[in-house]
Each structure stands twice: as C-alpha cells, then as structure tokens.
Amino acid sequence: MGRMDLEAIAARLRRHGVTPTSQRLKIASVLFSCMEHLSADQVMLAVNRRKPVASKATVYNTLNLFVKKGLIREVIIDPSKLLYDPRTDQHHHFYDIATGKLSDIDFSELPIHSLPALPHGTMLDGIDIVIRTRPATA
Amino acid sequence: MGRMDLEAIAARLRRHGVTPTSQRLKIASVLFSCMEHLSADQVMLAVNRRKPVASKATVYNTLNLFVKKGLIREVIIDPSKLLYDPRTDQHHHFYDIATGKLSDIDFSELPIHSLPALPHGTMLDGIDIVIRTRPATA
DNA sequence: TTCGTTGCAAACCCTTTGCACGCAC
C-alpha cells in the first residue's frame, strides 16, 4: 500500500475546508493510498498498525467529517456496518454476497439511458447501482 | 390498511415452507396488506397496535425467517435500520434523502440495457438500483 | 411426548456523545 505524498493530501484536505492535522492526514493517507472500501474498524486498524495514532472516536469523527466535506463517500451495502469509498466520482459497485467484497464499476461501463419520472416535488440527488454477484458454481 | 384474507396468507406461508402460526400470520398480514417498506420497529408497532400479539424477539425472528424463505426482501438503504419489502419481484427504489421515504420503481420503467463484465469467478445474483431524490427547491 | 415457537432479558456490535485535556494561533 503505497503512501501518497503527505503534502498533496494536506492540500486536498484544505481544498475541502478541512484543517490537516496529523491524525486526519494519516487517516486520509490510508483511505487514498489503499483505494479500497474500508470500514471504520479497518481504518482504525490500518492507522494504528505501527503505533497508536488516533482513537476510535477520532476515526469516527474524522470519517464523518470527510463525508460531510465531500472527501469520501459512505457506502451502504453491508447491513452490519458502513463502508467508506475514497472515490467520489459517479461510479457503481459489484458486491459479492458470499465474500462481502466490493469492487468498482466505472460510470461509463454502466450508462443509464433513461430515468423514470421522479416523484412529484422531488429532484434527482444521485443514483446508486449495486450488482450483486456470487461465486460461480464450479 | 385492508386486511388480506388470512387463509390466502396461510397458503402463501406454507408454499414457502413456513408453518403458519398466529403471530406469523399477523406479521405477514401487516406486511402484505400495507405493501410499504417497514422497519422491524414499525412492524412491531403495527402488529401490537390493538393488543399484544408478538414480542420483539418474535418479530425479528419472523422477519428473518420470511427473508430466508423468500417471502420478503431486506432493503439496505438507511444505515440506521433495515427495511423489509413485501415485493420480491425485480424492482428498484426511489429514496428521498430528506424524508427517508422509499417508493417503488417497476422493473419495466428502468430497464438495464447492458451489464459490465462480471468479476472473474462470479455470477449474477441481482441488481439493486436506488435513485436518491430530495425535495425540489421551491 | 416431542419438537418447533414464543417471550423476556441480556448480550452484542457499530456508532455517537459528553466531557476534560491539550495544542495551535
């Protein structure tokens, strides 16, 4: 898991109105260099692997802050926990129901040709597509 | 909220390998006659509105049993709680992020023209599409 | 009798929160 340049990450945080602290930098570094869909718990473990860096409260607070500031996105697929997605561009997901593994689908690979009429008084906010898969029967 | 004929519901349960008990019939009745997306808590309230009919444990156990037997489906959209969907046919959902309200989209209204290649060693299990909406700015 | 079903309460797990400490400006 390569480590993105810390200065670049700090700039990214600032661009989103987030003051870069050492904990936030470490957490952002884990999210952006690993580029997988991590749970809060996995972030917690990765961040504190070598030495204690951030407490559980800080990890949760920071992840929520990042979401609010648009640095990452929540993924709601696993009913038992939230996952965090370092990609914020339009894309979708494969979800393996056996392994729980998530993988990305580029927006261009799954274009939506037409939308049904939205309910009265509402406007579009976004579209989430999850393609559930399971291990192929041998 | 009209009440579906109990005998028809009992038959439906039996067809799915579920022994119809009075609690299960009442829970199924709530789900199938109301035809909305209810949380376990809402089912609990609806079922026991007039007189105590089923305990919390029974409601949860029964909902899980129904899901396992294919009578209803879980909907994972609200990170704070599961919703249960009395429809089991292919369809999708609108989700109002402000009100939390879910509504159905018939499969025919949102056809998928082509799927991206599935990850190696996996097969399709299903597709879930959620169109997030928010109240239109007046 | 026997096995499946129910109910209560406690346990569980992820997430949030209250509050005091600490650091930066």
Next chain:
DNA sequence: GTGCGTGCAAAGGGTTTGCAACGAA
C-alpha cells in the same frame, strides 16, 4: 487565552441470542 481537535469511557439504538415456558400434533 480562545477555540478547535483529540481521547477515553459511557451511552445509544437496532438486532441477535440463551434459555425457559408454552402449545400443537
């Protein structure tokens, strides 16, 4: 000194589970 950031521990809320009592065949 003031305010934001952090950490610990406890609370919170939805869901699951252990176990005893119950009920239908």
